Structures are given as structure tokens and as C-alpha cells.
Amino acid sequence: MTSDADLRDLLGTLSPLAREHLRDVLIRDQADRDAIASQLLRYRDERGTAWASLVDRLTLDPELRRRYVRLLGELDAEEQ
DSSP states (O other): OOOHHHHHHHHHTSOHHHHHHHHHHHTSOHHHHHHHHHHHHTTOSHHHHHHHHHHHHHHHOHHHHHHHHHHHHHHHHHHO
């Protein structure tokens, strides 16, 4: 299992705007997350597919999704 420090480092590589968008997606309900993942797949490129896969994976693992949301919130709080 990936440690919080590793996840924090990974999430820290994203721009603040990307982290905000990811957090917004993750705190939505499952139907919204599924719709967003579907929209991402429409781009038919590696990045869209990778983001859609991440959203799907985090939808299937609520504990991991909560960890991501918590760490994204912590990173946001540190920058303010």
C-alpha cells in the first residue's frame, strides 16, 4: 500500500488548479464521478484515459478516495 507521504508527493506534482479539480470530482457522488470519467474517455488520449482510470479506481475504493481527498485538502491548506 502506498504511504500518505508517497501520495502527498505525487499529488504535490499537480498544479493547484488540477488538485482542486481532482478534489471536486472525488467529493461528488458516484453517479457524477461516473459521468466525469465517461467524459474524460471521450478525449481518446492517454491523459484522459489515465484520469478516467484514476477516478474509476478511487470510486471503487472509498477508503483510498477519502485518503486522496484528505491529502488534497491538506496540500491546499498548506498553500494558503
